[in-house]
Amino acid sequence: MASNKRKTQRRFVARNSGIHGKGVFATMRIPAHTRLIEYKGQRLSEAQVDKRYADDDDPHTFLFSLDDGMVIDASVGGNSARWINHSCAPNCEAVDDGDRIYIETLRAIRPGEELSYNYGIELEERHTPELKRLYQCRCGARHCKGTILQPKKKTKKK
Ligand SMILES: C[S@@+](CC[C@H](N)C(=O)[O-])C[C@H]1O[C@@H](n2cnc3c(N)ncnc32)[C@H](O)[C@@H]1O
Ligand SMILES: [Zn+2]
Numbered sequence: 001m002a003s004n005k006r007k008t009q010r011r012f013v014a015r016n017s018g019i020h021g022k023g024v025f026a027t028m029r030i031p032a033h034t035r036l037i038e039y040k041g042q043r044l045s046e047a048q049v050d051k052r053y054a055d056d057d058d059p060h061t062f063l064f065s066l067d068d069g070m071v072i073d074a075s076v077g078g079n080s081a082r083w084i085n086h087s088c089a090p091n092c093e094a095v096d097d098g099d100r101i102y103i104e105t106l107r108a109i110r111p112g113e114e115l116s117y118n119y120g121i122e123l124e125e126r127h128t129p130e131l132k133r134l135y136q137c138r139c140g141a142r143h144c145k146g147t148i149l150q151p152k153k154k155t156k157k158k
Contacts, residue, residue, distance in 0.1 A: 041062065084103060
């Protein structure tokens with residue numbers, strides 16, 4: 001039967017990644033500065049996150065920390081944004097818009113390219129060799145920093 005429904009091809013798809021587990025790949029050319037998807041999930045306070053993951057030492061995370069202290073846990077109600085891996089040379093960025101987070105392209109992306117953004121993970125504790133090993137980056141970028149952790153901000157000594 002004939003149908004007027006126009007099939008819209010998805011711009012990206014989740015599949016196995018060489019960086020880690022599942023990743024998200026462009027299925028077509030995507031122009032620079034395109035809003036791709038919202039980072040969805042359950043909103044929790046830091047206390048709720050601490051309670052939920054109290055016994056969890058695994059650095060693998062679907063958590064996204066917001067500036068207001070809340071956290072999005074994409075393991076509950078998350079969409080395919082949760083599969084986007086970190087890169088030290090990212091082609092996307094996470095953009096804060098109101099109280100929502102969107103993933104947007106930083107530059108034009110070719111079909112087949114893996115989407116990535118800088119997680120910017122900041123840990124309060126000292127970045128010991130053990131911690132750096134746990135958070136080792138496998139993005140494969142020429143100038144990969146070797147860790148998905150954000151460098152510590154230098155504080156001025158008096
Ligand atoms: C939001 S998930 C991304 C999807 C992930 N690949 C998966 O299959 O579950 C984030 C986790 O993926 C892993 N990951 C993401 N980017 C990485 C990278 N560049 N190097 C190593 N592990 C990475 C880390 O374990 C991180 O906590
Ligand atoms: Zn890297």
